[in-house]
Amino acid sequence: MSAPIGTVPRRHLALVFAAALALRAVIGVWANGRGEMEGLAYRYERDAYAMAAGYGFVSPLESVPQQLDLIALADSLDRRGEKLSPATVPPKNPVLWRPTTLHPPGYAGVLEFVYRIVGEPLFPWVKALQALLDAAACVLLFHVGRRFGGPRVGLFAAWCAALFLPQAYLVTSRVADALMPAFLLGVFALWLRALDTRRLAWFAATGAALGLACLFRPDYLLLPSFFLIGALFTVPWRTALVGSLAIAVCAFLVLVPWGLRNQRAHGDFNVTTHAGGMALYQGIGQFPNPYGIVFDDDVMRVQAQAAGFDGLDDPRADEWFRRRYAAILRENPGLILTNALKRIPIGLVPLYHWGFDNPAYAGHGFYDYLKQGVSPAQAVFKHPREVLLAYWDRLLFGVLGFGLLMANLALIVIDRRHWRWGVLLAIPYLYLVLSHLPIMLGARLLVPAVFGQFIALGIWVERLVFHRPLEESSR
Numbered sequence: 001m002s003a004p005i006g007t008v009p010r011r012h013l014a015l016v017f018a019a020a021l022a023l024r025a026v027i028g029v030w031a032n033g034r035g036e037m038e039g040l041a042y043r044y045e046r047d048a049y050a051m052a053a054g055y056g057f058v059s060p061l062e063s064v065p066q067q068l069d070l071i072a073l074a075d076s077l078d079r080r081g082e083k084l085s086p087a088t089v090p091p092k093n094p095v096l097w098r099p100t101t102l103h104p105p106g107y108a109g110v111l112e113f114v115y116r117i118v119g120e121p122l123f124p125w126v127k128a129l130q131a132l133l134d135a136a137a138c139v140l141l142f143h144v145g146r147r148f149g150g151p152r153v154g155l156f157a158a159w160c161a162a163l164f165l166p167q168a169y170l171v172t173s174r175v176a177d178a179l180m181p182a183f184l185l186g187v188f189a190l191w192l193r194a195l196d197t198r199r200l201a202w203f204a205a206t207g208a209a210l211g212l213a214c215l216f217r218p219d220y221l222l223l224p225s226f227f228l229i230g231a232l233f234t235v236p237w238r239t240a241l242v243g244s245l246a247i248a249v250c251a252f253l254v255l256v257p258w259g260l261r262n263q264r265a266h267g268d269f270n271v272t273t274h275a276g277g278m279a280l281y282q283g284i285g286q287f288p289n290p291y292g293i294v295f296d297d298d299v300m301r302v303q304a305q306a307a308g309f310d311g312l313d314d315p316r317a318d319e320w321f322r323r324r325y326a327a328i329l330r331e332n333p334g335l336i337l338t339n340a341l342k343r344i345p346i347g348l349v350p351l352y353h354w355g356f357d358n359p360a361y362a363g364h365g366f367y368d369y370l371k372q373g374v375s376p377a378q379a380v381f382k383h384p385r386e387v388l389l390a391y392w393d394r395l396l397f398g399v400l401g402f403g404l405l406m407a408n409l410a411l412i413v414i415d416r417r418h419w420r421w422g423v424l425l426a427i428p429y430l431y432l433v434l435s436h437l438p439i440m441l442g443a444r445l446l447v448p449a450v451f452g453q454f455i456a457l458g459i460w461v462e463r464l465v466f467h468r469p470l471e472e473s474s475r
Helices: 010-030 038-052 070-079 106-118 122-149 151-163 165-171 176-197 200-214 223-232 237-266 276-286 297-306 315-331 333-342 344-348 366-370 376-382 384-413 419-436 443-449 451-465
Strands: 058-060 097-099
Touching (some): 010 122, 010 151, 010 165, 038 070, 038 106, 038 122, 106 122, 122 151, 122 165, 122 451, 151 451, 165 176, 165 443, 176 200, 176 223, 176 237, 176 419, 176 443, 176 451, 200 237, 223 237, 223 419, 276 297, 276 315, 297 315, 333 344, 344 384, 344 419, 376 384, 384 419, 384 451, 419 443, 443 451
Antiparallel strands (some): 058 097
């Protein structure tokens, strides 16, 4: 008989891990080639190969012919039983390459590490690693959930995460987002430990983990400000303030090497990305606008090159996009505010994608209508049948997502005894929604934070379905 954890035998957690891993394996194979943000995968792969070749964290100039295709060369070398390395590639021509800052180096570094060990084919191994990590995170979620309502609540949340198709789809994609569910849960678990012990070391560990996560997704950098809000409901204000400051400082320290690299390469200390200006400007195109801006990376790239810049993350292009955004903000601040408000429904009813290749989606997605000057709301009213057929599968998860959010909010509003639990559980999701309202919000960005809602739902199931008293924190 397996040893129990609380009142949950270890074999139950082994089943959670096995089920999570099996589902991610199935989704990873079934949805291969159509993962989230699939168009970015080749950039991560190319950056990783440049690092393996000894070129550094660089990308080829887009305005001139490439020196060589590293992805094709990696395939060619693999057929001869070799790998990319300084010994198997031509010396880098510095005139044809530039330091890249489109993304921080975290995910490319992971790809390089895996490539050095296993070689080609790279992504099946990477996706297997991501599936293993996320399956382990489902087990970690049991321990986090147990902290709130006892082992049964923790086990319920773990099973929800293990079987949640949008999460299985995201974590087997070929982009940095694939690692964020595990990262955010790990950061949250450390933060809870810090709140429970009130020890500075745990706050510092939370910050270090958050800094590491920001090397994959820099938009998590302001999370300590929301952790401060949650901490103020839980610990004395001095502890909350000092602890949150420690999180922010330690996260920043982890990012200092990345900032110094950018200062050496581009002359400015930047710990995020030089594509931020493009993201701000392009975000205006998430809805119809009088400036003709469209939400399309390729269009943005063409505009940047037409203006004399090399690519989207050219530091000069970043400044150019920021100036254009600032001019629109000064001229038409109501547009920016209105766009932010229009994104709120995405946070309330997130249309989670789960890998299904819906044939009715082609030509009838919201971005297809945007190219015709039709907003998502207008598309729903003018073309209800086409939109329903295009989004029925995502709408099912959107309704589920709304229910999960309501479970979390109900814990705050209705439960007089445990409302603080609801506040803590809502912090990650609330941060991801509010921090993206001014720029761009998509359902995939919210998947990493759904774990808090799984726990909240587990608390309600424990109380209303099984009529069991909640077990106080197993800290």
